[in-house]
Amino acid sequence: MKYLELTVxxxxxxxxxxxxxxxxxxFLGVSKRVSTAMGMSGAVVFVMTLASAITAxxxxxxLHFSLGGVSxxxxxxxxxxxxxxxxxxxxxxxxxxxxxxxSLYQALGIYLPLITTNCAVLGVATLNAKANYSVxxxxxxxxxxxxxxxxxxxxxSSLREKLELATPPKAFEGTPIALVTAGILAMAFCGFAxxx
Amino acid sequence: xxxxxxxxxxxxxxxxVLGTAIGIFVKFFKVKSDPRVELVLELLPGANxxxxxxxxxxxFAKAVASGRLKPNGCPVSSQEQVNAIAxxxxxxxxxxxxxxxxxxxxxxxxQTQMRKFYNGAIDCAAASMIGGGPKGCRYGCIGMGNCAxxxxxxxxxxxxxxxxxxxxxxxxxxxxxxxxxxxxxxxVPADSxxxxxxxxxxxxAVKRSLCHGGCIGCGKCERAFPDxxxxxGFLASVKYDAAKLxxxxxxxxxxxxxxxxxxxxxxxxxxxxxxEGEKK
Numbered sequence: 001m002k003y004l005e006l007t008v009x010x011x012x013x014x015x016x017x018x019x020x021x022x023x024x025x026x027f028l029g030v031s032k033r034v035s036t037a038m039g040m041s042g043a044v045v046f047v048m049t050l051a052s053a054i055t056a057x058x059x060x061x062x063l064h065f066s067l068g069g070v071s072x073x074x075x076x077x078x079x080x081x082x083x084x085x086x087x088x089x090x091x092x093x094x095x096x097x098x099x100x101x102x103s104l105y106q107a108l109g110i111y112l113p114l115i116t117t118n119c120a121v122l123g124v125a126t127l128n129a130k131a132n133y134s135v136x137x138x139x140x141x142x143x144x145x146x147x148x149x150x151x152x153x154x155x156x157s158s159l160r161e162k163l164e165l166a167t168p169p170k171a172f173e174g175t176p177i178a179l180v181t182a183g184i185l186a187m188a189f190c191g192f193a194x195x196x
Numbered sequence: 197x198x199x200x201x202x203x204x205x206x207x208x209x210x211x212x213v214l215g216t217a218i219g220i221f222v223k224f225f226k227v228k229s230d231p232r233v234e235l236v237l238e239l240l241p242g243a244n245x246x247x248x249x250x251x252x253x254x255x256f257a258k259a260v261a262s263g264r265l266k267p268n269g270c271p272v273s274s275q276e277q278v279n280a281i282a283x284x285x286x287x288x289x290x291x292x293x294x295x296x297x298x299x300x301x302x303x304x305x306x307q308t309q310m311r312k313f314y315n316g317a318i319d320c321a322a323a324s325m326i327g328g329g330p331k332g333c334r335y336g337c338i339g340m341g342n343c344a345x346x347x348x349x350x351x352x353x354x355x356x357x358x359x360x361x362x363x364x365x366x367x368x369x370x371x372x373x374x375x376x377x378x379x380x381x382x383x384v385p386a387d388s389x390x391x392x393x394x395x396x397x398x399x400x401a402v403k404r405s406l407c408h409g410g411c412i413g414c415g416k417c418e419r420a421f422p423d424x425x426x427x428x429g430f431l432a433s434v435k436y437d438a439a440k441l442x443x444x445x446x447x448x449x450x451x452x453x454x455x456x457x458x459x460x461x462x463x464x465x466x467x468x469x470x471x472e473g474e475k476k
Contacts, residue, residue: 062206072202081210088214092221099225 006137008195010144016120017152018182018189023120027153028178037157039104041150043093045143047115048124050089052142055082055125056135082125083116090116120149156185232261232285239281240270245348247271247369266290272367294386295368297351297361301337301380302393302409302456304356304467308333309406321377331357332406335396337380346375355467363460385436390447392425392432393463394456400430404454411456420450425457432457 016022023044030040058081063074094112098105105112115121124145128138159181168177236257243253248269250256259265260281267273267281268290275294282289309332314323320342323329329338339357344350351365352372361372363386373381380395392411396403400412413430424438434441444459452458455466 058210062210070198072199074199074203074206077203077206081207084207084210084214088218091218095218095221095225098227102227 002137003140006141007144010141011148011151012189012192013195015148015152015189015192016123016145017149018186019193020123022123023118023149025114026118027149027156028175028182031153031157031160031178034154034157034161037153038150041146041153043097043112043115044118044120044149045146047086047089047093047118048121048146048149049139049143051082051086051121052124052128052145053135053139054085054089056128056133056138058082058085059129060132060135078129079122079126082122082129086121086125087116120145152185152189156182159185230258230261233257235284236260236267236281239277239284241272241277243272243348243367243369245272245367245369245371247367247371260287261285263287271295271369295370295383296363296366296386297343297368297370297372298382298384298391298393298460299337299343299352299359299361299372299376299380300382300391300393300395301335301358302454302458302463303331303333303336303407304358304409305331305339306356307407307409308336320375324377333396333398333403333410335378335380335398336394336407336410338378342375342377343372343381346371358467360464360467361460362464384434388434388436388441389444389461390442390457390459391434391463392457394431397429397431403430409454409456412454414453417450417452417457421446 010016014020017024017027026040026044031037059078063078063081065072090113093115094105097112124142128141133141156178160178163177163181166177172180233254234257237254240253240257246252248256248265248271250259250265256265256270260267260269266288267285268278270278271294273281278289310330311332312327312330314326314330316322316326318340320329320338320340323338323340328334329340331338337358339354339359341352341354341359343359344352344354347366348369348371349365349367351362351367352359353362354360359372359381361381368383368386370383373379373383378395382391384391393409394403394407394411396407396410398406400414403410404412411430411432413427413432415427415432417425417432418427421442424435424441425432426435427433444461447457447459450457458466
């Protein structure tokens, strides 16, 4: 039951983009083409999984520990440390991607370094800390949260590709119709509420 | 106090570990970029005008470094800059001529008949779609300045509803040529001095009734310099590929009756004089 909540719950019920409203920037920014959306979601799944594992370990073993009979609580460093780790992680991924897949690196462009400030990544780390998940649980939750983000952005980008061909009223062209679509998509995901 | 020390310690150690990790990754996944691309990019003007046909200067630098394009493909660079790039790479600078844009029309609002009152959007494309714009001639400059807006170098000035190219600012990137809905902007060799400032193929009498500055096809220029000028219907044109074109003084001896054939200097001076006259 716990794992159902960590997996299905993270993907559908508490979808990061469509019900928690985290990571809206890349959701709107990189969703014009399915191909770039796929690249972005791949990068986000990767970063979120790794970041969850590392930040959960840091939270459990570095921020709360006892030394010589005195227990220390470094909870106030939480956000600072999480951001530091995520930034370093994104930097490493960027370097690796530039070497292994220059075309994907080009396609992601500015959005790859922007994962650093993607609130979905910091959000998953903070949620893990709040729920006090074990490292394994946190990793699973992070991975499936990333998959939830990927699902949302892929659905949205394919909708937007179709919208390119539609002829909405002039005032709705481009971003406005995209925002309306995102709203409707979020409402559709409300239907999953209470599933687990 | 000890909390503070531990916090500093934890942050310091973590920063050290992460920094080392990034360092190792950068070392192992280093991408070798062509240093010549950087070199060429530094020597280029950095205008990103797209006149070379590439997507910006960085793309052009890549093409030059890989040998796909010659350094003289950049229309903005002077011959010295092109030679510097060619010397730095040890390649042939390439042969070609620099180009300049010319708006082939002399119909300012005093020369040409203003056919109707236009108070729509100040945009040549829009004006030309609504009954062909405010001017009588359907082939001339509309004078709303689409070319001037398109020019990345500010080389086009609209004087008395007529676009005039400042030759000393123009680099020949061709942005204005694409922007003109009438298609009357031509790219000509930079060393040519005189042009036919008319694009209308109408009969001479029709042109004369609409515009005082148009070419009426009298053929004086063709008779005087048959190697340099030619006439198609009622419109004279300059043979830009001729071996030698007549200079400014020789152009004056032709005495074009309408002033459609003029040197760049005279054309601009004429428009300027009219404008200053209007101020008085």
